[in-house]
Amino acid sequence: MIITDAQHLLDDKGAMAALRGPAKALAEFHADVIAYATDFDDSGVRQPLCFKCKKDTVKAGLAQDDAIVWRCPRCDVEGRISNWQGTLWDLSDRPETPTGRPV
Ligand SMILES: [Zn+2]
Numbered sequence: 432m433i434i435t436d437a438q439h440l441l442d443d444k445g446a447m448a449a450l451r452g453p454a455k456a457l458a459e460f461h462a463d464v465i466a467y468a469t470d471f472d473d474s475g476v477r478q479p480l481c482f483k484c485k486k487d488t489v490k491a492g493l494a495q496d497d498a499i500v501w502r503c504p505r506c507d508v509e510g511r512i513s514n515w516q517g518t519l520w521d522l523s524d525r526p527e528t529p530t531g532r533p534v
Pocket of ligand 1: 481482483484485486487503504505506507508
């Protein structure tokens with residue numbers, strides 16, 4: 432299982448840390464998983480493609496302790512992301528317009 436602290440994906444300004452190669456791909460994957468898992472309004476965030484097999488999309492949701500858990504049904508890689516709240520990709524607190532559509 433891949434355990435990730437979302438704060439480690441960020442630089443000191445809250446943007447994605449400047450990573451290269453596989454580390455960057457993994458960071459981008461985690462960002463996509465956070466956005467997908469926190470898109471409670473189902474506003475159309477696409478399901479992230481598995482970073483490992485790149486053949487299937489991962490399933491993601493919240494665990495009881497609010498960590499994001501994700502799993503690829505094809506290659507069985509799975510992980511857990513903590514401290515995602517308030518990151519750039521956290522969509523859970525997004526303000527809404529009177530029509531109910533995300534701003
Ligand atoms: Zn996979």
